[in-house]
Amino acid sequence: xxxxxxxxxxxxxxxxxxxxxxxxxxxxxxxxxxxxxxxxxxxxxxxxxxxxxxxxxxxxxxxxxxxxxxxxxxxxxxxxxxxxxxxxxxxxxxxxxxxxxxxxxxxxxxxxxxxxxxxxxxxxxxxxxxxxxxxxxxxxxxxxxxxxxxxxxxxxxxxxxxxxxxxxxxxxxxxxxxxxxxxxxxxxxxxxxxxxxxxxxxxxxxxxxxxxxxxxxxxxxxxxxxxxxxxxxxxxxxxxxxxxxxxxxxxxxxxxxxxxxxxxxxxxxxxxxxxxxxxxxxxxxxxxxxxxxxxxxxxxxxxxxxxxxxxxxxxxxxxxxxxxxxxxxxxxxxxxxxxxxxxxxx
Amino acid sequence: xxxxxxxxxxxxxxxxxxxxxxxxxxxxxxxxxxxxxxxxxxxxxxxxxxxxxxxxxxxxxxxxxxxxxxxxxxxxxxxxxxxxxxxxxxxxxxxxxxxxxxxxxxxxxxxxxxxxxxxxxxxxxxxxxxxxxxxxxxxxxxxxxxxxxxxxxxxxxxxxxxxxxxxxxxxxxxxxxxxxxxxxxxxxxxxxxxxxxxxxxxxxxxxxxxxxxxxxxxxxxxxxxxxxxxxxxxxxxxxxxxxxxxxxxxxxxxxxxxxxxxxxxxxxxxxxxxxxxxxxxxxxxxxxxxxxxxxxxxxxxxxxxxxxxxxxxxxxxxxxxxxxxxxxxxxxxxxxxxxxxxxxxxxxxxxxxxxxxxxxxxxxxxxxxxxxxxxxxxxxxxxxxxxxxxxxxxxxxxxxxxxxxxxxxxxxxxxxxxxxxx
Numbered sequence: 001x002x003x004x005x006x007x008x009x010x011x012x013x014x015x016x017x018x019x020x021x022x023x024x025x026x027x028x029x030x031x032x033x034x035x036x037x038x039x040x041x042x043x044x045x046x047x048x049x050x051x052x053x054x055x056x057x058x059x060x061x062x063x064x065x066x067x068x069x070x071x072x073x074x075x076x077x078x079x080x081x082x083x084x085x086x087x088x089x090x091x092x093x094x095x096x097x098x099x100x101x102x103x104x105x106x107x108x109x110x111x112x113x114x115x116x117x118x119x120x121x122x123x124x125x126x127x128x129x130x131x132x133x134x135x136x137x138x139x140x141x142x143x144x145x146x147x148x149x150x151x152x153x154x155x156x157x158x159x160x161x162x163x164x165x166x167x168x169x170x171x172x173x174x175x176x177x178x179x180x181x182x183x184x185x186x187x188x189x190x191x192x193x194x195x196x197x198x199x200x201x202x203x204x205x206x207x208x209x210x211x212x213x214x215x216x217x218x219x220x221x222x223x224x225x226x227x228x229x230x231x232x233x234x235x236x237x238x239x240x241x242x243x244x245x246x247x248x249x250x251x252x253x254x255x256x257x258x259x260x261x262x263x264x265x266x267x268x269x270x271x272x273x274x275x276x277x278x279x280x281x282x283x284x285x286x287x288x289x290x291x292x293x294x295x296x297x298x299x300x301x302x303x304x305x306x307x308x309x310x311x312x313x314x315x316x317x318x319x320x321x322x323x324x325x326x327x328x329x330x331x332x333x334x335x336x337x338x339x340x341x342x343x344x345x346x
Numbered sequence: 347x348x349x350x351x352x353x354x355x356x357x358x359x360x361x362x363x364x365x366x367x368x369x370x371x372x373x374x375x376x377x378x379x380x381x382x383x384x385x386x387x388x389x390x391x392x393x394x395x396x397x398x399x400x401x402x403x404x405x406x407x408x409x410x411x412x413x414x415x416x417x418x419x420x421x422x423x424x425x426x427x428x429x430x431x432x433x434x435x436x437x438x439x440x441x442x443x444x445x446x447x448x449x450x451x452x453x454x455x456x457x458x459x460x461x462x463x464x465x466x467x468x469x470x471x472x473x474x475x476x477x478x479x480x481x482x483x484x485x486x487x488x489x490x491x492x493x494x495x496x497x498x499x500x501x502x503x504x505x506x507x508x509x510x511x512x513x514x515x516x517x518x519x520x521x522x523x524x525x526x527x528x529x530x531x532x533x534x535x536x537x538x539x540x541x542x543x544x545x546x547x548x549x550x551x552x553x554x555x556x557x558x559x560x561x562x563x564x565x566x567x568x569x570x571x572x573x574x575x576x577x578x579x580x581x582x583x584x585x586x587x588x589x590x591x592x593x594x595x596x597x598x599x600x601x602x603x604x605x606x607x608x609x610x611x612x613x614x615x616x617x618x619x620x621x622x623x624x625x626x627x628x629x630x631x632x633x634x635x636x637x638x639x640x641x642x643x644x645x646x647x648x649x650x651x652x653x654x655x656x657x658x659x660x661x662x663x664x665x666x667x668x669x670x671x672x673x674x675x676x677x678x679x680x681x682x683x684x685x686x687x688x689x690x691x692x693x694x695x696x697x698x699x700x701x702x703x704x705x706x707x708x709x710x711x712x713x714x715x716x717x718x719x720x721x722x723x724x725x726x727x728x729x730x731x732x733x734x735x736x737x738x739x740x741x742x743x744x745x746x747x748x749x750x751x752x753x754x755x756x757x758x759x760x761x762x763x764x765x766x767x768x
Contacts, residue, residue: 284361
């Protein structure tokens, strides 16, 4: 038994190709989602910088949710680190050619921008909290009264969001030893996947309502109903988000197809790597969860919802989120399984 | 190209999951379009107000029935390869009643509850949650009720086979019955319904024109009549032997299963193979491979194994097994294998494996595994140098490998296949 154990787990006998477990895909997913949320809220902040009358439901929720999700993602990343104490060394230097270095600095800059975005609409979105903390409300008011500051925060959101979204893809493609990842298309693919999951998260937020519907006697049923019905007066926003999400999903689907076509038509190693997803051991998960229920079905459902053919629910948003997560898992796992043809003698 | 595609190896397991996804989404979409996501519409049929469930289900049944019949008659489909759920009479009746009670109480069956939940209906979500709780509960109590759940087995049964009536007659009778049910349903909807359902475009519409519905009904009737005179859709009666295909599979050695592989499959409890002992009953009673059943060669008939089974044949030597293999293969395209080397090889390699004289690390590890399998199956591993020609050990004990305490850790619990619901 000992022999069996030793032999099976000796990397010289049976090489362990899967170095990255769940932490990296989870981090890539959450990072992409936050990137998408930042770009979307950046756009909203710039658009509404002179307009204080618009409903500001998510303008505080989304950045605060981003802070929480990004922290979770970075925690996952931290779990993956081999030398956890040495993290600070990343911030002692800046290497222009290293995506890892870009990423660590972007992650550091994202937090203050997110908090500033949340503060910007603090007064309108959380009037009760603002009354309790007049100092914070004062700072928020000062920021709000200067459209230039709002523009700055908006542009910072968009720039950092785009950087974060692209970086999560480029991080993988810089590893040339894995044929599946050696494509720059991963950058835009992850960016648009992040945008679609970000839009889906906002879409879900519009559906979340706290038990206002009292026509159901049972608390459990009432809260379930609350979770799936769009908030009153935000139906228009939900439809716009569904429209935006469909745009992102369409672009993501095209990039994904280009990525696979590009790979299939390249070297033998690239062809084998693409075959892992298209027909190989990851085919079922890829076609069903990424392409089927992650892209095509949400596209159809949201199209039907936008055309008022079916009742709007949070199900397409949920499918998009699951699809985005599975995309990261499939790409990270299949990427680690892909390899260059073995050279004789090794 | 002959269906079923999966059984003829047109695509693998991965692709079959993708196909299942596409079919599942299509099925759900059709149920939703038929209005089956709404519990009120489903319940209305119990009051004869809206009988669309009856109509859609009967329509699905006869479409599948005449479709399968016609396709297998023109040679596109091998009906004997289509999986039939084995009939377990009493448990099926009890289970059916339970499902019906759930249907009446909740307003959904498993398929429609998924449709309803996907369209955002809360009752559907509660129902789906209840279904999963029930599945977990069933899995937990299954060992306790296993003896009940497997009682009165009747095998892969069809009505035509059981009552010994021609298949074509049955197809025709069901088509006529379905058309009658459609007419009766429309009549009931007019009498009990509020006038919203089934008023226009039905079979009973007050016009003499040949409406699309009537054309469809006529088409089904014609297909039913075709079935009445068309004969048996199963190919079993007229089988042409392809000697070259037989020679090819025999020559390539793909028809053999090694004793080690068979032992692994028994230990894992996969029930992948149906093992058949071809020796006389007396020899079988003395010793047989665990889980094997006894069908002496003289008693072997093509219908003693279903074409769904993967059969492993063995006797003392390869000779009789090869004869049995030919009998089975000649009666249709069956998955039949020969235990390589017969029972002698089984004893040599599985029950009494010999430790290599100077094993390397890998060989020692492999032997440890084989020794564990041997002890599990009631044998004894032998030390190096023992002659393999004369086993000194006593005859192996008859054992039934039902989870002994020393089971090697490769054993996996058997997964039960999910039943298909409506």
